Amino acid sequence: MDTGNRISYILLLVGVFTVMSWNAIAQERPKVIQLSEMSIGDTIPAGLPMKAMINYSDSSAKFSDFRGKWLILDFWATHCQACINAMPEFYRLQQEFKDELNIVLVTNESPERVQGLLERSPVAKGTYFPFIVQDTILHQLFPHRFIPHEVWIDSEGVVRAITDGHTVTSQNIKGMLNGQITSLPEKKDHLDNAAIPDGSEDLILYKAQLSKIKDINSGSKHVRRDNLTGEVEYERLPKRFFVEGTGVINLLYTAYIGAVEDWISSNVNRKRIVFDIHDTSIYERFAKILIDENRVNPSPTAYPYLHWKNSKEYADDMRYDYDFQVPNGLPDSVFFKKVLEDLNRYFPIKGRIENRRTTAWVVHSKMSTIEKLVTKGGESRMILNHDSLGALNRPLRKFFAYCQGFVDTPPIVNETNFNKDMMVDIGLYLSDFPEYDARKGVIRNQPLDFKTFKRELNKYGMDVKEEEREVPILVIYDE
Numbered sequence: 001m002d003t004g005n006r007i008s009y010i011l012l013l014v015g016v017f018t019v020m021s022w023n024a025i026a027q028e029r030p031k032v033i034q035l036s037e038m039s040i041g042d043t044i045p046a047g048l049p050m051k052a053m054i055n056y057s058d059s060s061a062k063f064s065d066f067r068g069k070w071l072i073l074d075f076w077a078t079h080c081q082a083c084i085n086a087m088p089e090f091y092r093l094q095q096e097f098k099d100e101l102n103i104v105l106v107t108n109e110s111p112e113r114v115q116g117l118l119e120r121s122p123v124a125k126g127t128y129f130p131f132i133v134q135d136t137i138l139h140q141l142f143p144h145r146f147i148p149h150e151v152w153i154d155s156e157g158v159v160r161a162i163t164d165g166h167t168v169t170s171q172n173i174k175g176m177l178n179g180q181i182t183s184l185p186e187k188k189d190h191l192d193n194a195a196i197p198d199g200s201e202d203l204i205l206y207k208a209q210l211s212k213i214k215d216i217n218s219g220s221k222h223v224r225r226d227n228l229t230g231e232v233e234y235e236r237l238p239k240r241f242f243v244e245g246t247g248v249i250n251l252l253y254t255a256y257i258g259a260v261e262d263w264i265s266s267n268v269n270r271k272r273i274v275f276d277i278h279d280t281s282i283y284e285r286f287a288k289i290l291i292d293e294n295r296v297n298p299s300p301t302a303y304p305y306l307h308w309k310n311s312k313e314y315a316d317d318m319r320y321d322y323d324f325q326v327p328n329g330l331p332d333s334v335f336f337k338k339v340l341e342d343l344n345r346y347f348p349i350k351g352r353i354e355n356r357r358t359t360a361w362v363v364h365s366k367m368s369t370i371e372k373l374v375t376k377g378g379e380s381r382m383i384l385n386h387d388s389l390g391a392l393n394r395p396l397r398k399f400f401a402y403c404q405g406f407v408d409t410p411p412i413v414n415e416t417n418f419n420k421d422m423m424v425d426i427g428l429y430l431s432d433f434p435e436y437d438a439r440k441g442v443i444r445n446q447p448l449d450f451k452t453f454k455r456e457l458n459k460y461g462m463d464v465k466e467e468e469r470e471v472p473i474l475v476i477y478d479e
Contacts, residue, residue: 035141039159050132076147077107081445082165108133111133142162172184207324208323223258223264224239225237226329237329237335247320248320252474259339262333265404265405271409273290273474274356276477286476299314352475355472358473360412364416369460373418373425399426403448406448407445411471429456430449
């Protein structure tokens with residue numbers, strides 16, 4: 001064979017082997033699964049990967065590993081107390097239907113964070129589920145804003161329902177399994193978040209908008225502060241207040257507490273409210289639950305209630321989206337009083353702020369103990385956990401404002417000798433009292449125990465006493 005033919009032959013062999021190699025690689029290359037939002041009736045691809053799992057026989061899985069049984073995907077997070085509180089019941093349901101159903105918990109959080117929650121939470125102890133952690137795929141397939149978020153998938157991989165957590169009951173599971181129930185109320189989160197500015201808010205001179213809720217699952221509050229005042233966020237002035245899915249009592253209370261305490265709280269404290277409502281029907285509609293039923297959250301726990309047959313009817317009638325905005329930031333005390341004035345235009349119940357003499361928890365101190373409080377510098381943040389509350393490198397006034405958010409706790413009055421703007425480091429451990437209930441989540445969802453509060457303040461050279469003081473109270477009245 002001459003040299004030219006030999007080179008051609010070698011090149012031909014190289015080409016053949018190259019084609020064969022590329023074919024082999026193409027055959028071994030895994031099939032790419034295109035991700036797009038899935039709906040009821042869609043079939044989940046059998047090869048869909050579940051890349052990071054804990055409490056499972058392997059560190060990863062594919063969706064096909066769960067075929068043959070029904071599957072409920074429970075989207076949750078370690079900060080969601082309602083999700084955690086559901087774990088014991090979900091575990092009981094898993095045991096009841098173990099031959100026909102798997103329940104798998106899904107979060108985008110790290111395995112370390114999940115394991116930490118499972119180890120410390122008395123509510124989660126004794127439960128055992130497979131967890132999908134650090135998830136991105138399932139969150140893309142089933143986008144949502146509010147949790148718990150439940151996806152029901154049948155034994156063939158078909159999405160049969162998307163619901164809230166309350167719908168996961170023994171009766172509903174049994175009905176779906178035996179075909180007696182073919183559909184469940186669908187949870188549809190409104191994915192557009194109007195609280196996130198689009199840039200056009202800087203052009204608005206004044207805005208006040210009240211509307212029916214877009215999303216029954218909503219229930220959030222946002223304060224947008226300007227960028228012109230203050231070096232840090234908490235020093236900046238509010239210019240926009242936006243809430244979703246909130247009742248009238250909550251709206252009035254949030255405006256009041258923002259005006260008098262320089263802080264908005266998610267809890268309604270009945271010891272900061274006086275009701276002056278004379279119309280019986282208005283009283284039953286708005287205030288009865290808080291007063292007669294000894295509840296913190298002014299909405300029913302069971303239906304029918306008055307003329308409302310279910311939670312959707314109640315939410316459609318009694319919960320609102322509200323947006324209030326001014327062109328330039330105003331001090332909290334001025335801004336939230338304007339919010340209260342605006343809300344008073346719309347509803348049959350109104351709110352006004354009055355100074356009234358009442359029992360308060362009054363905090364005292366000695367200047368000689370100031371070194372126990374003064375910050376060491378560093379990161380500036382508030383602390384709020386299931387067992388503790390505090391502040392790092394924040395003003396003392398902000399700490400005491402933060403303490404006002406406890407459930408059914410008298411007003412806390414700061415009469416220490418310290419400068420109220422003094423930057424402090426302080427942490428109070430408050431969960432070791434007999435009535436503590438871990439199911440309530442963060443510590444401010446509990447009543448603040450007086451003896452525990454006193455003990456913790458003593459560590460910083462402060463003391464608290466029950467005394468009479470004149471404090472601003474929210475009076476809710478009708479005309």
